[in-house]
Amino acid sequence: MYENIKYEVKGNLGYLTINRPKALNALNTEVLSELADALKEIEADDAVKAVIVTGEGKAFVAGADIAQMSKLNAVEGRAMMQAGHKVMNTIDQMPKPFIAAVNGFALGGGCELAMACDIRIASSKAKFGQPEVGLGIIPGFCGTQRLSRLVGKGMAKYLIYSAEMINAEEAFRIGLVEKVVEPDALMEAAEKLANTIASKAPIAVAQAKIAINNGFDMDLKSASQLEVEATTVCFGSEDQKEGMAAFLEKRAPEWKNR
Ligand code: HXC
Numbered sequence: 001m002y003e004n005i006k007y008e009v010k011g012n013l014g015y016l017t018i019n020r021p022k023a024l025n026a027l028n029t030e031v032l033s034e035l036a037d038a039l040k041e042i043e044a045d046d047a048v049k050a051v052i053v054t055g056e057g058k059a060f061v062a063g064a065d066i067a068q069m070s071k072l073n074a075v076e077g078r079a080m081m082q083a084g085h086k087v088m089n090t091i092d093q094m095p096k097p098f099i100a101a102v103n104g105f106a107l108g109g110g111c112e113l114a115m116a117c118d119i120r121i122a123s124s125k126a127k128f129g130q131p132e133v134g135l136g137i138i139p140g141f142c143g144t145q146r147l148s149r150l151v152g153k154g155m156a157k158y159l160i161y162s163a164e165m166i167n168a169e170e171a172f173r174i175g176l177v178e179k180v181v182e183p184d185a186l187m188e189a190a191e192k193l194a195n196t197i198a199s200k201a202p203i204a205v206a207q208a209k210i211a212i213n214n215g216f217d218m219d220l221k222s223a224s225q226l227e228v229e230a231t232t233v234c235f236g237s238e239d240q241k242e243g244m245a246a247f248l249e250k251r252a253p254e255w256k257n258r
Contacts, residue, residue: 004031006056007038012198013191014042014051018113021057027109027141028065032083039090046257049198049205052190053091053117054101060126061110066135077140084109084141088116092213095206097197101190102126102177107165111176112141115150118209120177121193122168123186128176129165149216151175201239202257207231 001007006017016038018025025031042048055061064084072080091098091113100106100117107129114120114128122128130139130147138144139160148156151174159166171177181189197205207230215223234240238256246253 002034002038004028005034005038007041009045009048011195012047012049013194014045014048016042016051016053017056018054018061019056021055021059023065023067024059024062024105025055025057025110026062026065026067027084027113028068029080029083031065032080032087035087036083036090039087039094042096043090043094048096049202050097050099050194052099052101052187052194053113054103054187054190055110057104059105059110060100060102061107061113062105063108063110063131064141069135069137077137081140084112088112088142088146091116095209096202097194097205097209099190099194101186102128102168103183103186108132108139108143109141112139112143112146115143115146115176116141119193121179121181121186121190122171122177123183124168124180125183126168126171126177126180127165128168128171129163130160131163131165133161134163147176201234201237201243201253201255203237203239204234204243207233 004020006019008015018031020026020031042051098117100114100120102114102120102122104125105127106114108131111128111130130143132138147159155174168177168180172180179189211227211230215226218226238258243253
């Protein structure tokens with residue numbers, strides 16, 4: 001069904017793989033359009049409790065497609081950026097957890113895709129960077145904003161102005177990734193985390209994502225009120241009754257996602 005990505009569901013997990021290994025999984029307009037379609041599938045499928053995003057071959061994603069972008073005028077470039085923003089923002093705003101399993105190069109739009117995910121686990125061979133200024137542009141899939149929010153303004157400026165590529169260990173040190181594992185252990189680590197999250201109350205995980213992501217850009221007073229509202233949604237759910245009853249009855253909870 002898709003030509004440039006793969007989307008599979010196994011158990012409770014969705015697997016979204018960028019699949020253009022000959023071009024190091026560069027994001028062209030076709031990939032972005034297929035990602036937008038796959039995200040609609042993911043959003044509509046209640047059985048999918050967590051999603052792992054990765055790349056086929058030696059790269060996660062080596063950026064937006066430079067061959068395609070080289071021919072774009074300002075209007076066309078803007079349309080491509082909007083398509084990229086739509087994909088990144090859909091991942092960011094969808095109330096399901098996304099884990100980036102960063103298997104190799106995560107550059108430019110690839111680093112931006114990883115940053116749009118909730119949590120990043122990297123292979124020790126992964127490389128990160130925002131090389132855009134070397135191409136005459138700037139990060140255009142929200143990298144100027146997400147990178148500074150993740151690692152701070154100073155480090156974001158260091159990485160974006162210098163276009164320096166950093167390894168997984170440095171990415172971990174600055175808070176760009178949450179965990180680094182040996183290459184062979186990457187998918188296992190991502191699946192272990194995804195399954196752990198999938199075993200929790202889906203409505204609670206969803207409300208936690210809403211509270212963290214939407215609250216991050218608010219003042220503390222508004223954000224704390226958002227947390228009150230999100231927790232109230234949880235208290236109104238059957239799963240809150242089930243989770244607490246299961247604890248008291250010393251048994252495993254059975255989530256209903258309502
Ligand atoms: C198109 C790409 C590509 C890209 C790699 N390829 N990255 N094609 N767009 N972003 C292609 C190469 O042209 C080559 O094709 C093949 O993939 C293998 O790449 P090599 O360069 O031969 O591999 P290697 O020597 O291992 O070097 C890997 C690399 C290098 C360091 C990742 O490919 C690289 O620097 N790529 C560009 C990274 C980059 O600048 N990304 C940011 C893009 S801008 P052939 O046909 O020769 O085999 C961006 C902006 C986002 O992302 C938002 C703006 C709208």
